[in-house]
Amino acid sequence: MRTKTRMFDLDLVEYVRLSYESLEDACHAHAEAAAKLSRLSSIFRAATLASTGIAAVLASLVAGARPEWRLASALVAAGAFAACAAYVGFNQQPRIQGHRACSARLWLVCEKYRGLLAEMHDGRIELTTLRDRRHALLQEAAAQAFVPL
DSSP, X not given: XXXXXXXXXXXXXXXXXXXXXXXXXXXXXXXXXXHHHHHHHHHHHHHHHHHHHHHHHHHHHTTSSOHHHHHHHHHHHXXXXXXXXXXXXXXXXXXXXXXXXXXXXXXXXXXXXXXXXXXXXXXXXXXXXXXXXXXXXXXXXXXXXXXXX
């Protein structure tokens, strides 16, 4: 099964393996992007909670006669509002879910590639069948990577 393909002068087995590895890299990249966005979202939520807590404490101190406490309370309340507005405005949840869904879909295609690779290494598949299945998997991977949510 070590026949040469015209593309890049690679044998078909190497081409299938390289296709699988690039697909697996894309799957991992989407999973990492979802994890990073999820961490950033958690940081925004924690900042919003902390700033509103500080604003509440300072607002209770405003009852005193010191004008600097009023200014501090107003500034922290504005910061709390800005953090909340940024969290709501940037709304990362759809992007997080999109990356997670894309990673899951690509993982399924990766599993099919693993099956194809196993059949190749066991010698249980003919060359024409291998090409057809590889082509079908490439089309499926391309379709799954760009499915809108």
